[in-house]
Amino acid sequence: MDTGQEGRMRLPEESCTLVAVGAGPAGLCAAREAAACGVRTTVLDENDKGGGQLIKQIHRFFGSREHGAGKRGFEIALELAEDCANAGAEIRLNHRVLGFFEDGRLLVEGDFIYVLEAKAVVLATGALERSFPFPGWTLPGVMGAGAAQTLVNVHGVLPGKRAVLVGSGNVGLIVAYQLLQAGMEVVGILEVEDRVGGYEVHESRVRREGVPIYLRHRLLAVEGLEGVEAVLAKDLEKGTVKRFHADTLCLAVGMIPQAELASMRGCRMVFVRELGGFIPWHDGDMRTDRPGVYVAGDAAGVEEASIAMDEGRLAGVAALEDLGALSPNEARKRKEELKRRLNLLRGGAAGRPRAMAKERLAAGWRHR
Amino acid sequence: MKGDWEKVWEEARERPVALVDCRQEIPCNPCEEACRKGAIRVGEDLCSAPVYDPGRCDGCGRCVALCPGMAIFLLDRRGGDGQAEVTVPWEMCGEIVEGERIWAVDGKGKVLTEGKVVKIKWMGGRWPTRLVTIRIPEERALKVRGVRFRENSVGSSEEVDQEYDLPEDYPVCRCEDVSREEVLKFLKMGLRSLTALRRSSRVGLGYCQGIYCQEQLRKELGMVTRRSEEETGMFKVRPPVRPVKLGRLGGVNG
Amino acid sequence: MAEIMSSEVVVIGGGVIGAATAYYLCREGAEVMIVEADDLASGASGACDGFLSLQTKALGAHLRLAMESAKLFPSLVEDLEVDIEYRPCGGLILATSQEQMKELRARAKALSAEGLEVEVLSASELKKILPEVGKEVKGGSYCPLDAQVNPISLTLGLAHKAQEMGATILRGCRVENIVVTNNRVREIHTSAGSIHSRRVVCAAGIGSNQIGKMIIVDVPVLPQRGQILVTEPQEPVLPHIVAGAEYLGTKGNLQALLPAEEEAMKLGLGFTAEQTKSGNFLLGSTREFVGFDSQTTPEAMNAIARNALRFLPWIKDLDVIRSFAGLRPCSPDGLPILGTVKGVKGFYLATGHSGDGICLAPITGKVLSELVLDGETSLDISPFSLYRFK
Numbered sequence A: 001m002d003t004g005q006e007g008r009m010r011l012p013e014e015s016c017t018l019v020a021v022g023a024g025p026a027g028l029c030a031a032r033e034a035a036a037c038g039v040r041t042t043v044l045d046e047n048d049k050g051g052g053q054l055i056k057q058i059h060r061f062f063g064s065r066e067h068g069a070g071k072r073g074f075e076i077a078l079e080l081a082e083d084c085a086n087a088g089a090e091i092r093l094n095h096r097v098l099g100f101f102e103d104g105r106l107l108v109e110g111d112f113i114y115v116l117e118a119k120a121v122v123l124a125t126g127a128l129e130r131s132f133p134f135p136g137w138t139l140p141g142v143m144g145a146g147a148a149q150t151l152v153n154v155h156g157v158l159p160g161k162r163a164v165l166v167g168s169g170n171v172g173l174i175v176a177y178q179l180l181q182a183g184m185e186v187v188g189i190l191e192v193e194d195r196v197g198g199y200e201v202h203e204s205r206v207r208r209e210g211v212p213i214y215l216r217h218r219l220l221a222v223e224g225l226e227g228v229e230a231v232l233a234k235d236l237e238k239g240t241v242k243r244f245h246a247d248t249l250c251l252a253v254g255m256i257p258q259a260e261l262a263s264m265r266g267c268r269m270v271f272v273r274e275l276g277g278f279i280p281w282h283d284g285d286m287r288t289d290r291p292g293v294y295v296a297g298d299a300a301g302v303e304e305a306s307i308a309m310d311e312g313r314l315a316g317v318a319a320l321e322d323l324g325a326l327s328p329n330e331a332r333k334r335k336e337e338l339k340r341r342l343n344l345l346r347g348g349a350a351g352r353p354r355a356m357a358k359e360r361l362a363a364g365w366r367h368r
Numbered sequence B: 001m002k003g004d005w006e007k008v009w010e011e012a013r014e015r016p017v018a019l020v021d022c023r024q025e026i027p028c029n030p031c032e033e034a035c036r037k038g039a040i041r042v043g044e045d046l047c048s049a050p051v052y053d054p055g056r057c058d059g060c061g062r063c064v065a066l067c068p069g070m071a072i073f074l075l076d077r078r079g080g081d082g083q084a085e086v087t088v089p090w091e092m093c094g095e096i097v098e099g100e101r102i103w104a105v106d107g108k109g110k111v112l113t114e115g116k117v118v119k120i121k122w123m124g125g126r127w128p129t130r131l132v133t134i135r136i137p138e139e140r141a142l143k144v145r146g147v148r149f150r151e152n153s154v155g156s157s158e159e160v161d162q163e164y165d166l167p168e169d170y171p172v173c174r175c176e177d178v179s180r181e182e183v184l185k186f187l188k189m190g191l192r193s194l195t196a197l198r199r200s201s202r203v204g205l206g207y208c209q210g211i212y213c214q215e216q217l218r219k220e221l222g223m224v225t226r227r228s229e230e231e232t233g234m235f236k237v238r239p240p241v242r243p244v245k246l247g248r249l250g251g252v253n254g
Numbered sequence C: 001m002a003e004i005m006s007s008e009v010v011v012i013g014g015g016v017i018g019a020a021t022a023y024y025l026c027r028e029g030a031e032v033m034i035v036e037a038d039d040l041a042s043g044a045s046g047a048c049d050g051f052l053s054l055q056t057k058a059l060g061a062h063l064r065l066a067m068e069s070a071k072l073f074p075s076l077v078e079d080l081e082v083d084i085e086y087r088p089c090g091g092l093i094l095a096t097s098q099e100q101m102k103e104l105r106a107r108a109k110a111l112s113a114e115g116l117e118v119e120v121l122s123a124s125e126l127k128k129i130l131p132e133v134g135k136e137v138k139g140g141s142y143c144p145l146d147a148q149v150n151p152i153s154l155t156l157g158l159a160h161k162a163q164e165m166g167a168t169i170l171r172g173c174r175v176e177n178i179v180v181t182n183n184r185v186r187e188i189h190t191s192a193g194s195i196h197s198r199r200v201v202c203a204a205g206i207g208s209n210q211i212g213k214m215i216i217v218d219v220p221v222l223p224q225r226g227q228i229l230v231t232e233p234q235e236p237v238l239p240h241i242v243a244g245a246e247y248l249g250t251k252g253n254l255q256a257l258l259p260a261e262e263e264a265m266k267l268g269l270g271f272t273a274e275q276t277k278s279g280n281f282l283l284g285s286t287r288e289f290v291g292f293d294s295q296t297t298p299e300a301m302n303a304i305a306r307n308a309l310r311f312l313p314w315i316k317d318l319d320v321i322r323s324f325a326g327l328r329p330c331s332p333d334g335l336p337i338l339g340t341v342k343g344v345k346g347f348y349l350a351t352g353h354s355g356d357g358i359c360l361a362p363i364t365g366k367v368l369s370e371l372v373l374d375g376e377t378s379l380d381i382s383p384f385s386l387y388r389f390k
């Protein structure tokens, strides 16, 4: 390897007006708003496809027309990416943001390493699957439910033959269903609580396929030598231990907002349990406490794709307002409409605690 | 709700009608959007449960295909022979053909009866859903929520001895292979900050950059210090947040 | 109201210097309290390399101090309960030009004259101990006494042992004022209350200037940022600690060895590489005066990576998983500031170790303990007096 000439290359620098980090629903929607307003906009995503979590979702989505409801996740992803590009945003896939520095610059790895500077940055980096240690958790065959979903829906590979899922929230229920769709057997879903976490309709669809849901069962351990052979769970009612024969264990125990970049940038981070953990503090318009830094979607609190879209749009509008690209009046109008929709989306029993948490944030003090 | 179903039951004598089984507050309204007859209404408040008027339904099946909750079905009793045709959305990848025998199940997955597939129809946009119609004895028809080939559920488990000993030597941080015991050792030495605990125990210094083990370390520390998550804080984030090849970072082999 | 504490000696700072001082004081039976604003090794001592490098020290007193310190490490390995990952591995300095080779040769001679064994290696001799180096590398110098340690474990190990011997460690406790009456230290005010004590050792690293102000003494210690890249772990492949000649240049401000590039000059770039016990490569480093900013920067990350590949091109496919920066407590001449101050009895300085604090920690702790308890030291520390400046 010759480290001679090109080794001396300086770090290239580039600038644009608005950057969205993450091409999930939040990032794409933020960028679309900005680009449609004539602002030079770039979207960066480390994936080779746009759409974030949606590209691996083959089920139809909740929401309303503005969110592509009734369509399948990947279909919504395609449409959002297309809209965003049509509006004039540049979507750079396979571009990973490595750092977001206090001076506002981003360090990006694309085909090469470069520095990107923007007047407004929308962080829409989504969330990560939560995991926790237990005996056997490092064995092959133990994975996040989302990882299993990527295997079956994106790569067309089955992680195994028989799966046990942990967690009966919507993600656990949907992934269980999708594993069945892909041809796997689902031995059961373990749930510590005494009721199912997700929506009844999702619960019902897995039960119809004959998948038992074990309430008040705690995952104890995974057994196996080279991989998962059995899953042990404790029946908290009876105090007994059950062994399930399976070669795959999928954890669907929640998501953690992925907000490292915000933290690196110096944004004030707050812990909000209802929203999944540490998130950058943000006001009702998705502004963080750092000028020119916005956050939207799961990175601002784990919720749903439809909410991510509208939060992205809101962040886009707020950025446009701050850039002077939208009149205050127009900005206010659009923000009001988006907030109205967000309120509706968070209107149900599942959404209300999140709505309250968001309100608390917006009312909260802005400076350290 | 019961009243609604009675109406569905009645109407189904004349024509196929939808049976909407969605009672929770879900932020969702494709059923309303799907129905050209205005038979389903969610209204302004997205989270309210759909209000359905069987009288207006013409049994087109669009809502059945589009409902993300797979919570709408069709009931057809026109035969009047004690048999009913029930249509359910089917999203499995496998084969299903007319004439096949299949189990009809209720919302809990309990088998109701055996039925025969009489019709399969693809509906619902670019990536459609199969609507599977089965013929079953009328008296079970209102309860049907799905069909499946397997009669029994897969789930099976065995009881294990009460005395079962859990292995204890598993890592809390898989990248650096650090056990909980080791973490406790450092806590016992008196370390009280997340950063110091990370630096010394190496939990969170690995390839994954502490994404997974951070919560665990915070929990252990919080238990000792009785501080909340917020007080305990986060790992200091340093670039790169994703691993990057040294050559890349140095701009050498671009 | 916070309680009033007391201690025979208070050590300000839970970095490697404070921990070493406490350790040696405790060995002599003193009653010690370490007051640390954050947590052990939260300052420079937790954000640095683990070079115990003798051949990089300034000729004269600095080198002698380091050589004495080096002798103490094996006893620490024995005595401390924490594995400090000490590795007597020898150290290399690599030259990328004939001029640098000339300079290394001259230094080797001077170092040998002071009793430190250093061998100059031609490019082909170098190959025998470090098989693959960059094309630019013309040779180097090798010092068999150079070694390596894990600075965090060292700090922790020293503090923990001190604690076992009776020391108290106050964490999250900041020294806010020092009360001097009749020219003698009496009391230390901290965020957790007051401590009665007649003896205070300032080992506060970059906080030392602030501490000095409390007793109206100017302690010229400035933060100097050093940035480091960490790679994913590898099988052990790097047998020695390795530095580039320019590291000597930027560290000791040696004209002949300063980097040629303007950008590198600005960053104070000098190549260092070590492989830790866990297998990670630590690649360094920079020397920048940017106040208390301890962020890493894109320019430095890029420059360090690029520079490292000049010397070790075969590590280009290793993943960099992290970067970090530490603030060296830098004195004007890069040498530590050790000893008493005029007019304030019971106040001792153990600071300004710049880029050498890990290496110099044991001897610093030892002589400071002698100074505090006996009033005299077994080694002449007058060259490190605060009053050498101006």
Ligand SMILES: Cc1cc2nc3c(=O)[nH]c(=O)nc-3n(C[C@H](O)[C@H](O)[C@H](O)COP(=O)(O)OP(=O)(O)OC[C@H]3O[C@@H](n4cnc5c(N)ncnc54)[C@H](O)[C@@H]3O)c2cc1C
Residues within 6 Å of the ligand: A021, A022, A023, A024, A025, A026, A027, A044, A045, A046, A047, A051, A052, A053, A054, A057, A060, A061, A062, A095, A096, A097, A098, A124, A125, A126, A127, A146, A149, A170, A171, A174, A175, A258, A296, A297, A298, A299, A302, A303, A304, A305, A306, A307, A308, B241, B242
């Ligand atoms: C199994 C499952 C089922 C779901 N089902 C539903 C559902 O039915 N209805 C619903 O509303 N919601 C559902 N969701 C939730 C929904 O997918 C998310 O809420 C939504 O995708 C969040 O959008 P986002 O834009 O915030 O983040 P994401 O979609 O996660 O997108 C974030 C993007 O950021 C990129 N990124 C992150 N860090 C970097 C970096 N450093 N550099 C470059 N790029 C980066 C990632 O590659 C990713 O593409 C489901 C989620 C899961 C896991």
Ligand SMILES: Cc1cc2nc3c(=O)[nH]c(=O)nc-3n(C[C@H](O)[C@H](O)[C@H](O)COP(=O)(O)OP(=O)(O)OC[C@H]3O[C@@H](n4cnc5c(N)ncnc54)[C@H](O)[C@@H]3O)c2cc1C
Residues within 6 Å of the ligand: C012, C013, C014, C015, C016, C017, C018, C035, C036, C037, C038, C039, C040, C041, C042, C043, C044, C045, C046, C047, C048, C049, C050, C051, C052, C053, C173, C174, C175, C176, C203, C204, C205, C206, C207, C208, C210, C211, C224, C225, C226, C227, C228, C284, C285, C325, C326, C327, C328, C329, C350, C351, C352, C353, C354, C355, C356, C357, C358, C359, C360
């Ligand atoms: C990148 C880099 C690489 C290095 N490489 C090496 C190497 O290879 N070999 C080597 O020998 N040296 C190296 N060094 C130098 C070495 O790290 C330092 O010299 C050494 O750590 C200094 O130790 P210290 O205890 O004086 O300071 P610190 O470790 O900074 O400790 C000072 C402590 O005092 C505390 N403090 C400050 N003010 C107060 C207050 N008012 N009240 C209470 N507490 C206070 C701080 O919180 C801190 O914990 C390197 C440094 C850097 C930055």
Ligand code: SF4
Residues within 6 Å of the ligand: B017, B018, B034, B035, B036, B037, B038, B039, B040, B056, B057, B058, B059, B060, B061, B062, B063, B064
């Ligand atoms: S079946 Fe057709 S008409 Fe009847 S409710 Fe559904 S969409 Fe409307």
Ligand code: SF4
Residues within 6 Å of the ligand: A201, B020, B021, B022, B026, B028, B029, B030, B031, B032, B042, B049, B050, B066, B067, B068, B069, B070, B071, B072
């Ligand atoms: S589309 Fe389905 S899940 Fe959504 S509200 Fe209508 S019936 Fe309920």
